[in-house]
Amino acid sequence: MKDTERRILLGRIVGAFGVRGEIKLESWTEPRTAIFQYQPWTLRTPAGQESTVKGVRGKASGKHIVAVFPEVTDRDVVESMIGTEISVPRSALPPPKPDEYYWIDLEGLQVKTVDGVELGRVSHLFSTGANDVVVVQGSRERMIPFVQPDFVKSVDFEANLIVVDWDPEF
Known part of the structure; x- marks a missing residue:
């Protein structure tokens, strides 16, 4: 894979928040809410199934991020997504500043x-x-x-x- 095509792991779905389909994310971006700037996301379930999602919104809440995925409105759907990894292609990230590195x-x-x-x-x-x-x-x-x-x-x-x-x- 070319370096620009390599996927960068940005976070993971760690739980449900409430009953309306809100999703708790663990974000590894700095700041944590920057994860929403890099879309679309490739989602990879623990079983290896992949899908793409865009238009995700969210905010910081304690040590996690609470997100709303388009068309996800049910807590049961969210619970089936726990452990799903969120990644983007390396090319989606901005160039690093001088003396900073990914x-x-x-x-x-x-x-x-x-x-x-x-x-x-x-x-x-x-x-x-x-x-x-x-x-x-x-x-x-x-x-x-x-x-x-x-x-x-x-x-x-x-x-x-x-x-x-x-x-x-x-």
């Missing part, structure tokens, strides 16, 4: 130290709250804080490379 764009990049020691490739990233962490799979797994310029010295998409200031023994 995690999916970093996945698969090679990681080397400033001294040229190969550590492996980016498997995935996760957030600790304090900072993001790059998980590098190579001869062993390494977790490197994605802190620029302290640990991450450069990201070069042309060279498919991240250069880090990191002790290869750590």
Whole structure:
């Protein structure tokens, strides 16, 4: 798949809200309500069935988002949708600002130290709250804080490379 066609997972349906078909979403966008800016959505049920929806509206409510899907007006329908993932093509997202990156764009990049020691490739990233962490799979797994310029010295998409200031023994 071309990078622009890769799907980006933005959230998941986690429950019903009320009895009129409102849907509780978990959103991984920043801010959480930005999920509504990226439509249409591809919905993928836990069983693997896919469909497309657009025109979804919603608002923040506690730790979740409450959404209204067109033509969904019944709580039973919503409960059958729990666990459904929400994604969009990578091309639907705006370009990142300078020195900002979408995690999916970093996945698969090679990681080397400033001294040229190969550590492996980016498997995935996760957030600790304090900072993001790059998980590098190579001869062993390494977790490197994605802190620029302290640990991450450069990201070069042309060279498919991240250069880090990191002790290869750590």
